[in-house]
Amino acid sequence: MSGNSLVKPTHNINIPRPGSAVRGSKTGQPIMVLFDLLGRRWAMGIIWNLYETSCTFRTLQTRCESISPTVLNTRIKELRAAHIIINTPNGYALTEQGRSLYMLLSPLGDWSKEWVLHLRE
Amino acid sequence: MSGNSLVKPTHNINIPRPGSAVRGSKTGQPIMVLFDLLGRRWAMGIIWNLYETSCTFRTLQTRCESISPTVLNTRIKELRAAHIIINTPNGYALTEQGRSLYMLLSPLGDWSKEWVLHLRE
DNA sequence: AACGTACGCTACGTTTACGGTAGCAATACG
């Protein structure tokens, strides 16, 4: 499945692809494909943690405080297939696209702080 | 449509709350709490679909092409608890905060289109 | 060579989330 020649997976990973499939969107609108990709546990957290510095599998695992290696590996495969992260000699890093995606996610940081304050009331 | 029928959840829903818990973040950083909330299936899709017009439970279910009522109801409870959506006489709608959150998610629409084009190569 | 260490990653069993279908109670209207 998904003619992407990655390492043979333990259990089949279902990488969101535009135009077909993706959980729930028959039309395969790009935004829904993206939401499918980002709406998986730890996906955005990984992007967030990779922006400052690239890092190895294990340090990434440490930064995401409690992610299992199984899920981390799955997310890595998905995000690599999506060309959002890449494996460099220095470890995993955001691609150019990944960095541009981070720039869009970045404002959520400030928003979440305001949001938390508002929820406290 | 009756206003607020009382909430009697079948299975306990675990609503992300700042400061404690949330899947994987012991520190409870706001951004991680938000990622926990948005990184659940259909969460962002619901926000996306509610921006144009507010709509009822069933129409929302229709707009999200294949969401089960169980999950939709769970997401609604979570997003309501987070003050991102609200139940109005006209159906469910984004709150002021929800709309400001949408404004941040909105650029992802264009980004995803570019991203899809890049993936096709 | 033998040792320790860190690396990316997998196996596997348990728990949790999600999907799919059915259906209930409440409201509205004929």
Added chain:
DNA sequence: CGTATTGCTACCGTAAACGTAGCGTACGTT
């Protein structure tokens, strides 16, 4: 009365995620 639509729940099977353990490789040190 009947029917239709609403929000929402029950149930159950499947898929995703967690937690722990460990493999194989590549280093550096002694």
